[in-house]
Amino acid sequence: MTGCPARYDEELGLWAVDEPAEVREVLLDPETFRPDNAVVAHSPLSVKALRVLSGVGFALPPTLANNAGPSHRPIRAAVARFFSPARVAAVEPLTRRLVAERVDVALAGLRSGPVDLVEVIAAEPPALVVLDMLGLRDVDVPALKAWSRDSLELFWGWPDEDRQLELAHSAAEFYGWLRKRVVAARRLPGEDLFGVLVRLGLSDEEVCAVAYFLLIAGQETTTQLISTAFLRMIGRVDDAAAVVEEVLRESSSVPTWRRVTAGVTTVGDVELPAGAPILLGLTGHGGPADLAFGLGIHRCLGAGLARLEARVALETAAPLLAVVQAVEAEPPMIELLSFRAPARVLVALDPARLQPC
Template identity: 75%
Template sequence: MVRVTGCPARYDAELGYWVVEDPAEVRAVLLDPATFRPDNAVLAHTPLSVKALRVLSGVGFALPPTLANNGGESHRAIRAAVARFFSPARVAAAEPLTRRLLTERVAATSARLAHPEAAEAVDLVQVVAAEPPALVLLHLLGLSDVPLTSLKAWSLDSLELFWGWPDADRQLELSHSAAEFYSWLRTRTVAARETAGDDLFSVLVGLGLSDEEVCAVGYFLLIAGQETTTQLISTAFHRVLQGEPASVEDVLAEASSVPTWRRTVAEAAPVGEAELPAGAQVLLGLSGHGGPADLAFGVGIHRCLGAGLARLETRVALECAADLLGAVRLVEEPPMINLLSFRAPKRLLVSRA
């Protein structure tokens, strides 16, 4: 997580961003999308190499403005179409599935650790937190034939490619993964044009979006809609194991899996006593700076569509895993996913206490 204290806005030369972390100023920026535009929300933080760009262009990879990066007129219609999949009623109806998926994995993990010959540590990220958010998301979106293992790998690779600091060799590796994901999205988009349904891709095609726009929505949503929740659950588990406050609200306020987000300044504008120039890149602190838990999901027209779902899944995960977490101990300080806008334990190796 990026933590820069002091003025409401200050320039961080190493990062290349104006960092805004005062919760009131962050809220004000997010509520002024005309001045503080989302154009840079999904751009690669580390400029992509020529070789990486060639790999992506080979599959027609493009992320035109759709949701998180859309400050134009089309945003409202796209958001409304996607929001229907995450209505309060649909999210509430997904709780039994969420609870079943987590209960099954917790029970299997508890049995594994309780076996008299159990010697190896288990990774709570992989055995409990990884799959349920993805399975619930796919259920809500009406998608039944997504390669789950591939989706999880694609998601982590794309987060690193666009929000990390990969060198040229690592970028090339990650770009092949992103290209594979994008090719799958194109295949699903073509299929939706041929056979209409009520799943995400069919709804987006019915909205009149281009193939590139449909793929862009799918690319962002299938990553953000599940991997960030896996990371939020993992962070909550870590806090419990460390003996720290770990309610959903505590985690969101103090250590959200999405601690920062980006904006770009359309025209010179003040933030506190600082005057940010036109074209300035802004990094907003969403979590860990004394603001309310809800700020972790943003505010305004780009507020996270899955906020209610993420809260529900993390709450259920903590409830289902309470006894398990009380019976195990960490065997190492976990390595972290530590990207510009994403932070969580990579793994949580535990053994019987």
């Protein structure tokens, strides 16, 4: 991208900005490059899909990722307390135990044939950890995982009208569940995420909007990060933390993010019109690993947690990864506008690695 700080992508209908220095400048200037389009569906939703969503009052008012207004700071501060460095450090034993239990299941399964490391190991621990940190109990984790994957596809994928309708029903079910949690919190506000947001004075729609994407981003993107790290770590004997940083630099689960220009402006020497949608390349363009989590007032609140969970997953699964081989040279991928990861990582025991030296 040297010499081309911004280029218009006809297929995506977005201005692509990949140069790390330019990406950094955009992220640090939310007044000029606003986050208003951060969670807008990339593929315009059909009337039928919109009708399903409106039936449950689905709304995503400005709260966190899509908010550059005065309400952003108090909302972010309230949520950030759940992810303080001390709380993140304290959750490591739980993370290690959850992953270790699943590694044992995977090792036992390998005696019978190939095992999918995404399904068996990477899928559920990030959800269980973030739910614990947010103080949320009695959550159907498989349902949360399905809702999360469907919502990511609905908002960042290219579903046709029939698929949109399926995904909209899933998103509506998720949103209906969130509304019930808000109602319960208003009746008896506790110290969990919903209670904190209710006491902050947010509307029902604002509480649901915060929880909707927090419960998705707080675990599904980490599952994807771990899945990519597992694929890279097969057959390697490397420091787990170093592998995590490598993945964040080169192929993070969130490779891009969106912004929109508030007025006529420039990126480098390229003039962009007002209302220009921008797609920022966060990873894979020679930038630092930390850029994968964004910068400035919208930097990912769970950056420290994601790093810890991915590191612990690699450390705990190291004995397994040392004796397996990938079944598929190129596994099927989750390929969305802003999310990318292997949909599965099938492995089998590698006879060569099981033999004594």
